[in-house]
Amino acid sequence: xxxxxxxxxxxxxxxxVGARAGTEQALEPQGACRPTAAASQPLPxxxxxxxxxxxxxxxxxxxxxxxxxxxxxxxxxxxxLGPWVLCWSHVLPCAWRALHISAMCAKNxxxxxxxxxxxxxxxxxxxxxxxxxAHPKSWLSxxxxxxxxxxxxxxxxxxxxxxxxxxLGTFPGCLADQLVLQRRASQVEVCALVLRQLPAHKLYFLxxxxxxxxxxxxxxxxxxxxxxxxxxxxxKHI
Amino acid sequence: MRMRLVAARSGTPRFYSGSATLPKxxxxxxxxxxxxxxxxxxxxxxxxxxxxxxTVNRDTxxxxxxxxxxxxxxxxxxxxxxxxxxxxxxxxxxxxFIINLHPKYFQKDIAEPHIPCLMPECFEPQIxxxxxxxxxxxxxxxxxxxxxxMFDQLLQAGTTVSLETTNSxxxxxxYYGDQEPPADYHFQQSEKSEELEEASEENTEKPKKKAGxxxxxxxxxxxxxxxIFALMPEKNAHSYYTMIRGMVKHRAPVQALNLYTELLNNxxxxxxxxxxxxxxxxxxxxxxxxxxxxxxxxxxxxxxxQKVKPNLQTFNTILKCLRRFxxxxxxxxxxxLREMKALGIEPSLATYHxxxxxxxxxxxxxxxxxxxxxxxxxxxxxKKFSPQDPDDDMFFQSAMRVCxxxxxxxxxxxxxxxxNTGDNWKFIGPSHxxxxxxxxxxxxxxxMEQIDITLKWYKDLIPSVFFPHxxxxxxxLRALDVANRLEVIPQIWKDSKEYGHTFRSNLKExxxxxxxxxxxxxxxxxxxxxxxxxxxxxxxxxxxRQTAPDWPAGSLNCIAVLFLRAGRAQEAWKMLGLFKxxxxxxxxxxxxxxxxxxxxxxxxxxxxxxxxLASAFSLPVCEGLxxxxxxxxxxxxxxxxxxxxxxxxxxxxDSDSSSDSDGDINExx
Numbered sequence: 001x002x003x004x005x006x007x008x009x010x011x012x013x014x015x016x017v018g019a020r021a022g023t024e025q026a027l028e029p030q031g032a033c034r035p036t037a038a039a040s041q042p043l044p045x046x047x048x049x050x051x052x053x054x055x056x057x058x059x060x061x062x063x064x065x066x067x068x069x070x071x072x073x074x075x076x077x078x079x080x081l082g083p084w085v086l087c088w089s090h091v092l093p094c095a096w097r098a099l100h101i102s103a104m105c106a107k108n109x110x111x112x113x114x115x116x117x118x119x120x121x122x123x124x125x126x127x128x129x130x131x132x133x134a135h136p137k138s139w140l141s142x143x144x145x146x147x148x149x150x151x152x153x154x155x156x157x158x159x160x161x162x163x164x165x166x167x168l169g170t171f172p173g174c175l176a177d178q179l180v181l182q183r184r185a186s187q188v189e190v191c192a193l194v195l196r197q198l199p200a201h202k203l204y205f206l207x208x209x210x211x212x213x214x215x216x217x218x219x220x221x222x223x224x225x226x227x228x229x230x231x232x233x234x235x236k237h238i
Numbered sequence: 239m240r241m242r243l244v245a246a247r248s249g250t251p252r253f254y255s256g257s258a259t260l261p262k263x264x265x266x267x268x269x270x271x272x273x274x275x276x277x278x279x280x281x282x283x284x285x286x287x288x289x290x291x292x293t294v295n296r297d298t299x300x301x302x303x304x305x306x307x308x309x310x311x312x313x314x315x316x317x318x319x320x321x322x323x324x325x326x327x328x329x330x331x332x333x334x335f336i337i338n339l340h341p342k343y344f345q346k347d348i349a350e351p352h353i354p355c356l357m358p359e360c361f362e363p364q365i366x367x368x369x370x371x372x373x374x375x376x377x378x379x380x381x382x383x384x385x386x387x388m389f390d391q392l393l394q395a396g397t398t399v400s401l402e403t404t405n406s407x408x409x410x411x412x413y414y415g416d417q418e419p420p421a422d423y424h425f426q427q428s429e430k431s432e433e434l435e436e437a438s439e440e441n442t443e444k445p446k447k448k449a450g451x452x453x454x455x456x457x458x459x460x461x462x463x464x465x466i467f468a469l470m471p472e473k474n475a476h477s478y479y480t481m482i483r484g485m486v487k488h489r490a491p492v493q494a495l496n497l498y499t500e501l502l503n504n505x506x507x508x509x510x511x512x513x514x515x516x517x518x519x520x521x522x523x524x525x526x527x528x529x530x531x532x533x534x535x536x537x538x539x540x541x542x543x544q545k546v547k548p549n550l551q552t553f554n555t556i557l558k559c560l561r562r563f564x565x566x567x568x569x570x571x572x573x574x575l576r577e578m579k580a581l582g583i584e585p586s587l588a589t590y591h592x593x594x595x596x597x598x599x600x601x602x603x604x605x606x607x608x609x610x611x612x613x614x615x616x617x618x619x620x621k622k623f624s625p626q627d628p629d630d631d632m633f634f635q636s637a638m639r640v641c642x643x644x645x646x647x648x649x650x651x652x653x654x655x656x657x658n659t660g661d662n663w664k665f666i667g668p669s670h671x672x673x674x675x676x677x678x679x680x681x682x683x684x685x686m687e688q689i690d691i692t693l694k695w696y697k698d699l700i701p702s703v704f705f706p707h708x709x710x711x712x713x714x715l716r717a718l719d720v721a722n723r724l725e726v727i728p729q730i731w732k733d734s735k736e737y738g739h740t741f742r743s744n745l746k747e748x749x750x751x752x753x754x755x756x757x758x759x760x761x762x763x764x765x766x767x768x769x770x771x772x773x774x775x776x777x778x779x780x781x782x783r784q785t786a787p788d789w790p791a792g793s794l795n796c797i798a799v800l801f802l803r804a805g806r807a808q809e810a811w812k813m814l815g816l817f818k819x820x821x822x823x824x825x826x827x828x829x830x831x832x833x834x835x836x837x838x839x840x841x842x843x844x845x846x847x848x849x850x851l852a853s854a855f856s857l858p859v860c861e862g863l864x865x866x867x868x869x870x871x872x873x874x875x876x877x878x879x880x881x882x883x884x885x886x887x888x889x890x891x892d893s894d895s896s897s898d899s900d901g902d903i904n905e906x907x
Contacts (some may be wrong), residue, residue, distance in 0.1 A: 200311050200318075201325040207306070208329025216337050216356050219349035228310040 113238065121234040125178055143183040156183070159218060167192060167224075170210050174198060176232045187221045188214070196228050203228075298702050315738035316673055316705045368395060370403055377406050382418050385410060386462050393469070404466070405476050411463040412484020415456070457490035475506045482508075483515045491519035507544045513537065514555045521559035527566040534559070550586060553578045554627050557592035564599065571596050587665060588627035590614050594636045598643070611640050615652045622660035631667035635675050642678040647686040650679055676704040684713040689721035701737060708734075708742045715748055725762055727753060728769040741780055743790060746773050750796035757803065767804030770797045791822040799828055802835050810835075811844075814851060824851070826859045833866060842871040846881060853884045861885060 113126045128137045141160045145153030164179055171194060180191040190210075194203065207224045214222035282288070301312045304323060313319035337344055341358035349356065363379055365372040368391050376385040385407055392399055399407075467473070467481055478501045485494040498516055501508060508516070520533040534556060541548060556574050560567035571593055578585055597608045615637075623630070634657055641650040657663060666672045676699060683692050696714065700706050706714075711734050718726055731749055739745050750773060753766040774797050777789050794817060801810035814832070817824050829852055836844040845867045852860035864885045867873065873881070 196310055200313075201321050203311060204306075204322045204325040205329040205332075208326035209333045210329075212330040212333030213336065216333070216344050216358070219347060219353060219356050226306050226308060226311060228308050 115238050118237055121232070121237050123177055123232055124235040127235045127238070140178050141181045143181075159188075162217075163188070163190060163214065163222075166214065167210060170206055171198075171203075174203075176229050187223065188218065190214075190222065190224045192224065192226055194226050194228050195232070196230055296702070298698050300702060302702070314701075314705075314736055316669065318738075319705070320669060368392060370397070370399060373399065373407070374403055377403075377410050380410065380414075380419050382410060382414055382416065386466075389466065398471075401472060401474060404470055405474070405480065408463060408466060408477055408480045408484075411461075411466070412480045412487070415484065415488040416458070416461040416463055457485050457488035457493070473504075475501070475509070478504075478506065479509060479512045482512050482519075486515040486519045486522075489522065491522040494519045508541075508546065510541075510546050510549055510552065513541050513546060513548070514551050517552070517555050518559060521562070527563045530559075531563070531566075531570055548581065548583070550583055550589075550626055553583065554586070554588050554592065554629070557589060557596070558629075561592055561596050567596055586626040586630055587623055587633035588629035590618070591629060591633040591636050594633075594640055598636075598640045611637070611644070611649065615649060615656070618656055619652065620659060621656070623662055623665065625664070631665045631671065634666055635671045638675045638678045642682050645682070645686065647682060650682050654679065673704045677707055677710055680706065680710050681713050684710075684717040689717060689723050692717055693726070700733070705737050706734075708739050708745045711739065711745055712748050715752060719752055724752060724758070725765070728765050731769050731772070735776075740776050743793075746776070747790055747792050747796075749773065750793050750800070754796035754799045760804075763800070763804045767800050767806055770800040771809070773797065789816070789820050789822065794820065794822055795825050795828050798824070799831060802831055807835060807839065817851075818854070823855050823857070826857070829857075829859060829863060833863060837870055842867070842873045842877060845871055846873070846877055846884075849881060849884050 111130050113120065113122050125137070125140075130137075133139060141156070143153075143156045144150050145156045160181055163181060167179055167190060168175060171192065174194045174197050175192060176195050177193040182189045182191065198206075203226065207226065210224050211222055301307070302319075304326075305312055305319070311322075313322050337358045338361065341360065344358045347357070361379060363372065363375050363381065363384065365375050368388065370392065373385055373388045373392060376388055389399065389404075389407055463481065463484060467477065470477065478497060482494045482497050482501075485491070485497065494516065498508065498512075516537055517534055520537060521530055523530065523533075525533075538548075541552075553574055557571055560571050560574070563570075575585070575589070575593065578589070593614065594611060597610045634653065637653045638650065641647075641653060657666065666675060680695065680699060683695050687695075692714070711730065715727065715730065718724060718730075727749060734740075734742075734745060750770060753769065757763075758766065773793070777793065781789075794813060798810050798813035801807075801813060810832070814824070829848055832848050833845060836842075836848065849860060849863050849867055852863055864881050867881060868878070
């Protein structure tokens with residue numbers, strides 16, 4: 001089932017949608033009305049009706065056809081609704097259950113490097129997607145805020161964002177991987193993997209600078225641990 | 239209950255109830271048992287950490303913890319280690335500068351309890367109006383000129399400034415000698431003061447005139463301090479003290495002593511700190527040693543009269559001044575020490591340092607050096623010190639210097655044992671002093687100790703504690719030579735490359751010379767040849783960087799010999815070719831070895847090549863070589879003729895008649 005709200009569509013398009021969704025039921029010509037099996041008495045209103053097969057309500061998969069009616073809602077019932085509302089029972093004058101069928105959302109793009117032609121090198125961290133965390137991948141930020149009964153997880157997250165942006169900017173072009181942040185008894189340990197672009201004394205300058213500035217900002221000891229690598233460790237090419 | 243306590247105290251745990259062990263006559267025993275409940279122990283806050291730390295020894299394979307643990311970031315020489323630490327410190331200073339420039343971003347205080355050192359500091363005075371509070375603020379912020387201006391404004395406005403404020407202003411002025419504190423005062427470590435101290439240390443051996451020019455400010459006459467002092471309506475003792483100490487600090491002893499007489503005239507008494515300064519002042523005057531010493535004794539007598547108790551600094555100051563008296567100061571120094579003991583003041587490490595300096599002033603022990611160092615070390619065994627004097631960290635350096643000049647290993651072990659007692663490691667001082675201490679210690683070990691123990695110390699100390707000088711490595715090589723353990727040499731070379739001695743030519747020559755001197759078993763020869771090849775590659779890379787290639791002759795000889803002995807004949811022959819290129823002359827032994835090698839491989843062409851080389855260099859040994867070739871090898875006629883030509887040309891330059899006849903005979907054949 002698509003997700004676009006039929007009441008937003010025009011009539012013709014709605015019919016087309018209905019036609020796409022339909023399986024073995026033929027499309028009713030305009031103007032005709034055919035009562036459903038459930039309803040035997042004549043309908044109180046003479047609006048156009050389109051009938052097509054849709055799946056059961058309550059979000060289950062489309063298994064057996066259930067007859068739906070697609071018609072204009074009577075003005076005395078739920079005046080706030082738009083003109084075309086899909087309802088599943090024209091018998092009751094009130095409580096029109098309305099389901100908005102709209103097009104599906106796009107695919108998940110979180111923390112994924114899109115597949116290319118095979119020439120894009122990715123490191124292990126980028127090659128694995130977030131649902132791999134806790135099996136091939138581990139957390140980048142380790143703190144106890146998310147344990148049962150602990151609080152201030154949000155503050156930790158905000159601090160993490162600042163730490164990552166700060167270190168990314170302070171070590172320009174030198175970081176080979178995402179930072180690993182560990183919190184240990186009111187200290188913050190920033191573990192960074194750096195490339196050997198800068199001479200060693202400049203790296204020490206930046207380490208001293210970051211440690212002092214971040215400690216003064218967060219009012220707790222912040223230590224920076226570096227590990228240098230000659231180049232980024234490419235895991236595969238995608 | 240009581241029985242259980244007794245059982246616990248006796249050390250045998252019994253876990254059944256006490257009543258079962260109660261004897262029948264408990265009433266009679268109760269009076270005999272005395273239970274002493276010990277006082278509750280108070281532990282230091284970090285006692286657990288200290289206990290844990292005592293179980294861990296120093297890791298001899300790790301770099302000092304201040305460095306990042308990564309091969310790219312671990313320093314490989316003392317220069318690098320100093321530069322890395324300075325870079326880190328300057329990064330911290332840059333961060334503090336930024337923080338103090340924009341303090342509003344760092345004001346949010348989320349630390350519980352409050353951490354003052356992580357808050358931004360304010361270096362500008364906040365109070366703007368003319369009042370005493372503003373003056374006090376400027377004094378607290380150490381703004382010399384601003385506070386003097388504020389004081390003058392206050393006086394002009396007619397308000398009287400209180401005595402304490404004026405005294406604190408005088409303190410500020412006298413401490414800085416009426417100059418602003420240095421511009422990087424807030425970021426300044428004790429580096430600068432140490433350099434000044436070293437300058438003053440070196441100056442004790444130089445004439446006293448030069449000493450005055452290198453230290454800080456001098457006391458100008460009629461400066462702000464004196465002016466304010468004169469303006470003060472009432473002066474108390476504190477004002478006089480500050481002025482005297484300021485004058486002495488900035489080398490105006492005459493004014494200091496005059497002010498002291500004025501103090502006495504006002505029927506005030508001086509305190510112990512003022513007396514310490516006055517003692518220094520008397521030593522600064524331009525008089526003879528005996529007069530100065532008598533003046534000092536005078537001062538001490540006055541001190542006793544005014545019932546001022548001397549402290550450790552008094553005696554340390556006396557000894558520091560006596561140091562400059564050279565031979566004259568020895569007896570008074572011992573008297574001072576005895577006085578100190580009599581008064582019950584415990585001497586600090588600085589005291590012993592001054593005594594050592596006094597008694598062992600010259601490097602080489604001339605006519606009977608003193609045995610004072612042994613007494614000192616006997617006294618200091620097992621003692622733990624706490625910092626009491628700024629000069630405490632000079633003791634170990636001077637003690638090791640004396641041990642080294644006396645060539646006494648036992649004494650050195652005693653000194654090192656004292657260093658490792660308790661917290662005394664803190665007194666080793668800054669990096670250059672530490673390097674000096676360990677260099678001397680290690681050189682003494684190489685000289686005097688058995689080779690196995692020396693190698694153990696080598697692994698222990700280098701490079702985790704200090705980076706060896708090339709001289710220290712040469713000493714180690716000599717020690718290996720003496721103990722006949724030359725197989726360790728390739729390992730030493732590999733290590734010294736890591737410590738930045740790759741291009742140190744005296745070290746390389748020593749290594750090559752030791753390897754090439756004697757014949758060795760084949761595996762060792764192979765190892766030596768690899769080492770020689772490595773050294774050769776370092777020479778070549780050095781050549782690539784310099785315009786004029788310059789290999790020492792000894793190295794060329796040794797490398798060639800080593801290649802030859804290990805069976806790498808081709809490389810050896812290439813080395814021979816290099817001799818001409820570098821304009822160096824091969825030794826006779828080398829040519830003989832090549833001749834042996836040629837004989838072993840039975841190639842007359844090579845032999846002739848050698849003779850040709852020898853004649854090219856016009857060596858006198860060319861003759862002997864030619865003879866050898868002719869006797870040992872089976873050579874054809876042309877070769878003989880060629881040989882003859884060679885010897886002839888050689889002998890022509892020699893102008894020797896016998897060789898001439900030889901050449902004729904050869905030609906005749």
